[in-house]
Amino acid sequence: MPELPEVETVLRSLLPHLPGRTIVQARFSSRLVLREDPARAARALRGRTVLALRRHAKFLLFELSGGMTLSVHLGMTGKLLWNAEPGPYARAVFELDQGRLVYDDVRQFGRIELDCRRAEKLGPDALGLAAERFAELLAARRGRIKPLLLNQRFVGGMGNIYTDEALFRARIHPLAAAERLKRARVQRLHEAMQQILAEAVATGGSSISDYVNADGDAGSFQINHQVYGREGEPCARCRARIRRIVVAGRGTHFCPRCQRLPKA
């Protein structure tokens, strides 16, 4: 499941190929991924050059000539593959003057849009977010910390895996009340998030199911997961068994001994 580090890895793998390339033809075959008239979208894209490529939260943003921004969200199983042969789950194919970009997505939770309106509604990018800014944003919110970290309007880019890993590293219970976190804990959480995200980017992200970058390479950060997907295994820090509960509808993994819920 692509979160910030995976999207960043895809971005980096596309940077050597895309900027400067011109879209010769675009084809769309999923009304779920592209929720507008595919022929109209193809016409709007034809002839445009990719000027720049950037990321905000989990969105990849293609800045095109003529002032258009194409946004891609990979959802759960989306992949952008460079010079790949379109397979059975290819939902969009962009033929360029040199090369081809294939958007592949089994479950079709991903989205391709011809603007960046959705990305602009989000909070600041989690990677590189200043500690003071994080503390300010947090101070303005109430509620449990895990759903808050997953809320893209609060901070953009955290997903289920890295939220669980960051909370473990900061030794904060996923159900802890955000407004009751002491300054030192907020600081620790911020530091844990930055460390986790940076380490995951450095190792090409986590390949849980079949995530790969644009060149088809898997990431390796999953071997560093301390809690995610490790229910019942001993905690790396204290040997207590990792627990799994459901929070906000998501599988949530934590160490019941290291991550204590402060009593109300």
Next chain:
DNA sequence: ATCTATTCCTGGCTGC
């Protein structure tokens, strides 16, 4: 504002 439940989707599991 925050919460839960529901919806979207399908490969890969589990269990019989």
Next chain:
DNA sequence: TGCAGCCAGGAATAGA
């Protein structure tokens, strides 16, 4: 081996 049923979850949405 076959198959039904369930699971995973990012984000939008509805309703409490």
